[in-house]
Amino acid sequence: MSISTSTDITTSSVSAEHAHHGHPDHRLFGVVLFLIAEGMIFLGLFSAFLIYRSMLPVWPPEGTPELETLLPGINSIILISSSFVMHQGQAAIKKNDVAGLRLWFGLTALMGAIFLAGQLYEYFHLEFGLTTNLFASSFYVLTGFHGLHVTVGLLLILCVLWRAQRPNHYSSESHFGVEAAELYWHFVDVVWVILFILVYLL
Amino acid sequence: MTEAISTTKQRKWQDYFTFCTDHKVIGIQYLVSSFFFYFIGGIFAEIMRTELATPDPDVVSPELYNQLLTLHGTIMIFLWIVPAAAGFANYLIPLMVGAEDMAFPRLNALAFWINPPAGVLLLSSFFVGAPQSGWTSYPPLSLLSGKWGEEFWILSILLIGTSSILGAINFVTTILKMRIPEMDIHSMPLFCWAMLASSALALLSTPVLAAALVLLSFDLIVGTSFFNPAGGGDPIVYQHLFWFYSHPAVYIMILPFFGIISEVLPVHSRKPIFGYRAIAYSSLAISFLGLIVWAHHMFTSGTPGWLRMFFMATTMLIAVPTGIKIFSWCATLWGGKLNLNTSLLFGIGFVSSFLIGGLSGVMIASVPFDIHVHDTYFIVAHFHYVLFGGSVLGLYAGVYHWFPKMTGRMVNETLGKIHFAMSFIGLNITFLPMHELGLMGMNRRIALYDIEFQPLNLIATIGSYILAASTIPFIINVIWSLNKGKQAERNPWRALTLEWQTSSPPAIENFSETPVLWSGPYEYGIDSEPRDSDSIRDLLAEVASEG
Amino acid sequence: MNIPSNIITLIAGIILTMISLWYGQNHGLMPVAASEEATQVDALFNLMVTIACGLFLIVQGTLIFCVLKFRRKKGDTTDGPPIEGNIPLEIVWTAIPTIIVFVLSIYSFEIYNNMGGLDPMASMASHHSPAQHHHHEPMLAMTGEQSQLSLGIGDSPDENSNSPVYVDVNGIQYAWIFNYTDSGIVSGELRVPVKHPVHLNLKAGDVIHAFWLPEFRLKQDAIPGKDTTLVFTPTRIGEYPIICAELCGAYHGGMKSRLYVLSESDYEKWLQENIMAQSAQEANTVAISTAEMSDAEYLAPYAQEMGVNQEIITQLRPIQ
């Protein structure tokens, strides 16, 4: 790089601003990277599931009680719609509408809780246990691990709701917590769709 | 973002034992603690080599041998090379890109502080019967040989894995988002490129290991049968998941040191790096290819023939970007004015011994040949040439290169050269004979072997003692230089990357003023006056006043 | 920059090629080759050694040359020439390795195919239905259930007309047990006639083992729940080690056996003796045939030697 170009750039206002006004916010980028890593865990589990599925001549193995799809189906619809509900929350805060944020996020939290309750209900009414066979184990580990993520997402939402009580905590300019929670929740949703197709429908 | 811990300019020693968010403190914490684990892993290795000096299992019982073997591998990989690389990355990346700290300093401190407990957990498995199934931990063996030792191993790896994912998030964000504005991606130091490639691998592959280990835990503790054939499971699935991480892991362990070598060679041979873009992009090529070669560790396992052929082809391809790097380094040295100090010696030693590991790597990529040598001492020779000859020598090259920056003191060159000579000679005496052992029929991971293999084993054992002894001059050197070493200037090597523009050691906030990108990172010979930021500033002022 | 003159480069190149070619043929690193396929693998290995030797000499030579020749003079603080790259040169050193690995891949593929690695089941299918009655109940629940994937090394495509020998091989901690499917002989060592194809069907009773014949350059894991295959045709009479190459527990290092390649007549003799011994024993112990011998009984003689105590052995579940 020649002298003249570097002087041009260093004396430009861009660099001065960058150096003296703190960092731009990279946290959302960090969250995306984290979710990529999370996605790979599920990818690992899903591929194991698919290998087992292709390996055994009968899948689920003979004697596995049929999976009920009605309740999980309703549950799925609730979870998927909650993503849209949640997005309204973010739209609200972008207009500086904290009450709207609290309303929509509260609703999302409720839907998430219903999903978890439905999941638990299903667990208690299934006729197979964790160690019954390969399918049963995969079923519990996949749905359980996903359920864990739903729980974490729920806690994040509650956290946002808690913070939203403080005046001016979130504003149209600064609402990283809201965005991060939403991104996470969408991620959990997408994973569920894949999981539902693999485990219940295929 | 940095939380200033003290108002004085420099850190106090106590700071190094706290949850400090300064990337330089964290870097040193990583380096020192990983060296401590290196010491333990090294002791285990010496016990194993002593055992192998004679064919009979007489020094330690075969059970203990397998425990040492498992912990040696695990410690060297997860508690030495990987965290030591993270140490350099922490210390250097913000300085190299002209930032005040990492993108997420608290996350960074957290990532470090996960490591020591994980290490303690791993070592404490000795109290419950340490794991005995190797660092690969293949089921069903790992399910049968001691439940709690195995579980401790799993938990410890899960913790370290989490740490390296968090670290990788930080590295990628800092490199991509926090460079001073005038540094575009093609004028950033090659170490940053290498860390970008290595972090991408860590992000994409470590989670898959986590998946494998969670399933293994279920088999172990709850009694499911994901990998247990006795209950209908498939142990091969574990191998796929494991190697999907662990092949990339070998590149996670070497790419940072590729980066270090690309910094060390140009500075001390006073020449620009040869083929900047080729080296930068070959790192990315390696990490991409690194994701699609994993089953070359399973050529004799449950891998159908056509898959063996597929993975042979992809593995062979990796030799191309690797070769580009080796040739470019040689060309960097060629025609330079080599300042043969310890750092450069280690750098050249790196190229020399990594080459051997790379050549044997291409051989074992060939399925018909690998079928013969898989799980033999030939493989042990291969990965020690790349991991000791590569990663460890590269690490030392980095230590000697940045010691003045990190501590403000110069190292003692005589002790350093003794350290290099002993390491280089010891390494070749230890690992070269292992090639022949493997070819002739000695399998790996054994505490007892046929008498015909004794002579070469004895040589290897002697070599390993030289290696052990080689750390003595290093430790003396570090302690001596810290106290008595010559005061280091800001830029003793007259290097061009940004970390040399600040004081040695750097101030807490790294740069008193935003550093100035004076030239590309390796433009030696174009303007041979060394500069620090003050003189550059003067010059810029001159230019500005003239214009 | 001091480039050696063309003549010197040429001479160096010739010497380097000669050394590599010589070393590639005379490294003496491999044990004897006891089958046709092993010889082919050795040819591949020799080629790789030749190439590696050449590259080794070039790179190490360059490094040594640099260290000797381009050392900084004392007091010289100037920089070297600012050469940042050389596109033609970089293309060359990208292209040459690409060509090398391409050639090596094709050659390896060829040899792997000759070894019978691409379709191991093709060779097994023809035989195993008639002999099925010899296969006793699957030892693990999965064996029957899993879809059969062909794994291992099968018959080499250029057929050998001699009648094959079929052996079921069972790996258990820490021994190999050989079960001749056609004659019912059970043995702890493997005896085969020279120049007859040997079909091994590998099973594992507890953990993963690996069946390695160094002199045949053959290795295949024995995986619980999945049968694998090794087929080879010994061409050299002699005694060879059989080694377990996959960590299988504390005494993995002691898990060894022998392979005896016998002349046809010696093999016949051994076969007859053993069939006789076998039937004598069967007559004695009316209900129990050797095939039903448990691992524990089978292993007892080895136990002492390997330091395994009787308790562990009796815990092994019966395999037949």
Ligand code: HEM
């Ligand atoms: C030219 C590049 C390389 C190629 C083609 C290559 C190829 C291979 C292959 C095919 C194996 C499996 C051999 C077997 O188990 O039968 C292997 C093993 C291994 N390689 Fe490499 N390799 C290369 C570079 C590296 C590097 C850079 C590292 C690490 C810094 C590395 C570390 C290892 C380790 C640790 C193992 C053994 C793992 C185990 O079984 O415990 N290799 N390599």
Ligand SMILES: [Cu+2]
């Ligand atoms: Cu690999």
Ligand SMILES: [Cu+2]
């Ligand atoms: Cu074994």
